[in-house]
Amino acid sequence: MLKSIAVMTSGGDSPGMNAAVRAVTRTALHQGVKVWGIRGGYHGLLDEEMFEMVSKDVSDIIQRGGTFLGTARCKRFQTPEGRMLGYKNLVDRGIQGLVVVGGDGSLRGASTLSKETGIPIVGLPGTIDNDVWGSDYTIGCDTAANTIIDAMNKLRDTASAHRRIIVLEVMGRNSGWLAMVAGISGGAEYILVPEEPFDLDAICENMKEEYAKGKRYILMVVAEGAGKAAEIGPIVAEKTGLDTRVSKLGHIQRGGSPSVIDRVKASQLGEHAALAIISGLSDIVFGFNRGHVVSINLHDAVNNKKTLDPMYMRLAKVLA
Numbered sequence: 637m638l639k640s641i642a643v644m645t646s647g648g649d650s651p652g653m654n655a656a657v658r659a660v661t662r663t664a665l666h667q668g669v670k671v672w673g674i675r676g677g678y679h680g681l682l683d684e685e686m687f688e689m690v691s692k693d694v695s696d697i698i699q700r701g702g703t704f705l706g707t708a709r710c711k712r713f714q715t716p717e718g719r720m721l722g723y724k725n726l727v728d729r730g731i732q733g734l735v736v737v738g739g740d741g742s743l744r745g746a747s748t749l750s751k752e753t754g755i756p757i758v759g760l761p762g763t764i765d766n767d768v769w770g771s772d773y774t775i776g777c778d779t780a781a782n783t784i785i786d787a788m789n790k791l792r793d794t795a796s797a798h799r800r801i802i803v804l805e806v807m808g809r810n811s812g813w814l815a816m817v818a819g820i821s822g823g824a825e826y827i828l829v830p831e832e833p834f835d836l837d838a839i840c841e842n843m844k845e846e847y848a849k850g851k852r853y854i855l856m857v858v859a860e861g862a863g864k865a866a867e868i869g870p871i872v873a874e875k876t877g878l879d880t881r882v883s884k885l886g887h888i889q890r891g892g893s894p895s896v897i898d899r900v901k902a903s904q905l906g907e908h909a910a911l912a913i914i915s916g917l918s919d920i921v922f923g924f925n926r927g928h929v930v931s932i933n934l935h936d937a938v939n940n941k942k943t944l945d946p947m948y949m950r951l952a953k954v955l956a
């Protein structure tokens with residue numbers, strides 16, 4: 637049984653990270669284990685920005701987006717010297733295990749730290765991109781998808797009013813998951829994702845035909861990994877001759893009060909992470925598979941690339 641653990645959020649923030657940290661903290665305290673909060677991701681680990689938490693420290697945060705601990709992408713932690721300093725800072729405080737909530741890059745850092753030092757580490761997938769291998773869910777992806785749909789509903793009003801094509805760029809880094817699920821549930825006519833090649837000429841021809849048949853407007857969702865709306869929009873305008881506008885949602889997608897799904901799933905994952913690390917388990921990421929919490933090998937999670945279920949591609953085409 638470990639007696640003292642730490643928890644941190646790292647990389648891009650995502651709605652639900654707070655719920656995860658709250659669950660880790662309260663579960664550990666419930667087990668009589670000390671919990672340290674690390675501020676600002678790996679930066680805080682290196683700069684000794686850590687504090688011992690009590691239950692009240694995680695009050696009033698479950699409903700908030702972002703992460704109350706703060707987060708960062710930390711170049712120094714990518715060096716062996718940086719990681720050794722981080723390890724020393726943990727050991728100096730008697731911290732015996734670490735829970736890292738973050739995306740691909742953050743979990744990669746955790747994987748290396750564990751290999752180099754042997755300190756027990758449990759990861760939780762925290763990113764709006766839903767791109768962590770082994771889990772069909774990452775904390776924040778549901779809220780982000782809902783934010784995109786909300787924007788699409790609004791864009792639809794103005795697109796319809798003006799008979800316009802709207803090209804909407806959404807986040808996701810190299811993954812098309814966000815674009816795909818938002819596109820399907822927001823009723824987009826075209827969804828461009830990095831996982832599937834597309835023929836813009838053919839798409840534009842199709843758009844002209846649809847307009848000729850009486851279509852009033854078109855929504856096209858572009859995953860940032862598939863291309864830039866600022867470049868695709870003008871091409872569409874030129875090739876179709878149709879009134880076209882471009883919209884990029886940007887960091888709005890990362891914020892906002894977490895959805896019920898993100899709050900509940902992050903809480904479940906947080907509880908699992910705390911219990912696992914306290915019992916001495918290590919090198920695990922907890923995620924979801926078909927609705928159930930599963931444990932994934934940390935190193936496998938960061939060394940494999942998650943693919944987009946082809947079911948989405950098929951469905952998007954049938955429904956468009």
Ligand code: F6P
Pocket residue numbers: 648739763764765807808809860890
């Ligand atoms: O990984 C989350 C994410 O929001 C990606 O979708 C996006 O490409 C990236 O982070 C943006 O990073 P930053 O906040 O550093 O601009």
